[in-house]
Amino acid sequence: MERLLNVTTVLSILLLLLVLVSVRRAHIRVEYSVSWLMAAVAMLLLSRAKPVLDTITRITGIPDSPLTLFLLSGSVFMIMFFRFSVIISHLRDDNIALAQRVAILEYHIQSIRKNG
Amino acid sequence: MQARGPGSLLVIVPAFNEEGAIADVVRSIHKHVPSVPVLVIDDCSTDSTLFQARSAGAEVLPLPHHLGLGGCVQSGYKLANELGFDYVIRVDGDGQHDPRDIPRILDKLKTSGCEMVIGSRFVENNGSRAGLVRQLGIRFFRIVLRPILGKSVHDPTSGFVGVNRRALAVFGRSFPLEYPEIEALVVLQRRRFRFEEVPCKMRPRTSGRSSITAPKSLYYIAHVLLGVFVNVLKYERRLHRRGQPPAGSGG
Numbered sequence: 001m002e003r004l005l006n007v008t009t010v011l012s013i014l015l016l017l018l019v020l021v022s023v024r025r026a027h028i029r030v031e032y033s034v035s036w037l038m039a040a041v042a043m044l045l046l047s048r049a050k051p052v053l054d055t056i057t058r059i060t061g062i063p064d065s066p067l068t069l070f071l072l073s074g075s076v077f078m079i080m081f082f083r084f085s086v087i088i089s090h091l092r093d094d095n096i097a098l099a100q101r102v103a104i105l106e107y108h109i110q111s112i113r114k115n116g
Numbered sequence: 117m118q119a120r121g122p123g124s125l126l127v128i129v130p131a132f133n134e135e136g137a138i139a140d141v142v143r144s145i146h147k148h149v150p151s152v153p154v155l156v157i158d159d160c161s162t163d164s165t166l167f168q169a170r171s172a173g174a175e176v177l178p179l180p181h182h183l184g185l186g187g188c189v190q191s192g193y194k195l196a197n198e199l200g201f202d203y204v205i206r207v208d209g210d211g212q213h214d215p216r217d218i219p220r221i222l223d224k225l226k227t228s229g230c231e232m233v234i235g236s237r238f239v240e241n242n243g244s245r246a247g248l249v250r251q252l253g254i255r256f257f258r259i260v261l262r263p264i265l266g267k268s269v270h271d272p273t274s275g276f277v278g279v280n281r282r283a284l285a286v287f288g289r290s291f292p293l294e295y296p297e298i299e300a301l302v303v304l305q306r307r308r309f310r311f312e313e314v315p316c317k318m319r320p321r322t323s324g325r326s327s328i329t330a331p332k333s334l335y336y337i338a339h340v341l342l343g344v345f346v347n348v349l350k351y352e353r354r355l356h357r358r359g360q361p362p363a364g365s366g367g
Contacts, residue, residue, distance in 0.1 A: 096183055096293065100191045103179045107195060111117070 004066045005047045008073075012044035032087070035080045043073050117153045117175045119200035125152050125222055126201040128192035130185060131209030132159040135168050138209050142172035145207060148215040155195065156209065159188040165209070186293035193279070193287045205278040213276040217316040221278040224314045231283040231309035232301075234269070235276030235316030249333050256337065257298055264348060265305050270313055272298045283309060292343055295336055299343040306347060 019036045022028045028036075046053055046069055057068040119126070127145050131138050138156065145154050156169035160182040169176050177195060179188065189206060196204045203225055207213045217235050224233045238254075250273070257272045275297055279287065283304060292299035304311060 096187045099180050099183060100187065100194055103177055103191055104195050104198065107177050 001064075001066055005050070005069070008043060008047040008066075008069060012040050012047060015040040016044065032084075035083060039073070039076045039080060042076060043069070046072065117155070117199065119202065122202060123226065124201050125149075125203045125205065126192075126196045126199070127152055127154045127205050127207055127215075127218065128189070128196065129154060129156045129169075129174070129207050129209045130159065130188040130192065131156050131161065131165050131169065132182070132185075132188070133161045133163050133165060134209040135161070135163040135165045137211040138165050138174075139168040139172040141207065141209055141211050141215075142169055142174040145215040145218070146173060149218050152218075155192055157188045157192045159183055159185075184294055186291055186296035189296060190287060190291040190293075193284050193291065197281075197284045197288045201284070202281050203278060204284055206275060208275050212318050212320070214317050214319060217276065217314070220314050220316070221276070224312055225278045225280055228310075228312050230312045231280055232304055232311040233278040234271060234274050234311060234313045235278075236271035236274055236313040237316065237318050238270040239313050239315040253333060253337060257340070260341065260344065261298070261301065264302060264344065265311075269301065269311070272301060274316075274318075276316055276318075292347075295340050295343075298340050299347055302344050302347040306350075 016037065019028065019033050019040060023030055023033045050065065053065045053068055056062075056072070057065045060068065062068045062071065117126075127149065129138070129141060129145075134141075142154050142156065145152070154174040156165075156174040156176050158166045158169065158176055158178045160179050166176055166178055177191060179191060183191070192206070193204060203222060205218055205221055207215060207218070213235065221233045221235055224230075254271065254273055258269060261269055261272055277297070277300075286303065286307060286309070287300070290303055292303070301311060
């Protein structure tokens with residue numbers, strides 16, 4: 001179990017670094033990196049705070065502490081994926097509206113040029 | 117291209133990679149309804165659709181990137197609304213719709229006062245046939261739509277559709293983006309708009325292939341079914357917020 005928690009710690013640190021590097025290189029916008037950073041930090045803290053993990057395991061009745069950790073991580077990532085789906089949907093709607101507007105404005109410009 | 121007075125009609129033709137058929141479609145529309153402007157909405161085709169449409173005498177609205185059928189048709193509706201057209205009839209760019217039926221659709225729009233008229237293969241037995249999978253899909257959606265629309269719709273997947281100005285204003289704001297035909301009916305019905313069907317003959321495609329292939333059929337059914345119910349719930353929830361009764365079964 002200890003090894004599993006150590007692996008989780010390493011993965012959390014890697015995720016944290018990856019997100020920070022991506023933000024620095026402007027591959028991710030800051031506002032979209034916050035969820036990832038929070039998830040990575042939460043995983044890191046939980047994997048290092050075994051008493052906290054054991055308490056949650058006892059309260060929830062989950063048989064194993066590592067299972068608790070992965071259930072918590074899974075839930076956090078599910079919420080994040082949902083949030084990003086909402087963001088992507090908004091972006092797609094905006095993108096379509098914008099493309100239609102550009103096309104219509106270009107059409108008007110061409111008409112004015114043709115008639116003028 | 118401008119709307120000329122009351123009762124002005126625009127024919128829109130959404131097209132994506134239809135270089136083999138689009139010129140004939142445009143010429144055929146001009147032949148059967150002369151003096152009616154034709155707007156081809158080119159959904160960022162990678163072939164010569166745009167050039168072929170222009171050469172055949174159509175106005176072209178080129179989209180900056182591929183939007184899919186719903187986004188493409190909605191662009192045409194938005195432009196028609198801005199230009200002040202009273203009626204818009206959509207004809208597909210693959211040559212399946214017979215432009216000889218356009219006057220019948222327009223006449224029904226004008227005389228019935230309903231917001232949408234569907235050119236239907238199945239109102240009368242006119243020899244039009246759909247593939248087996250499509251026929252099953254149509255039967256399934258007839259059953260699903262009957263209680264929602266409050267009346268039967270014989271050909272809910274038909275893209276040969278005419279709308280008036282009221283529907284144009286609604287569709288300019290809200291139009292389903294993928295597989296729009298069936299969801300559009302629900303969008304209109306939720307606003308208590310009416311639709312009618314007129315018999316039309318569909319021809320085999322002159323080029324290209326349908327975007328709904330057999331493997332995509334299941335996805336199509338699931339997608340449209342979800343879209344239909346989302347539209348029903350969305351509108352009724354808004355009505356409840358405003359304290360109005362839910363939409364009745366018009367038509």
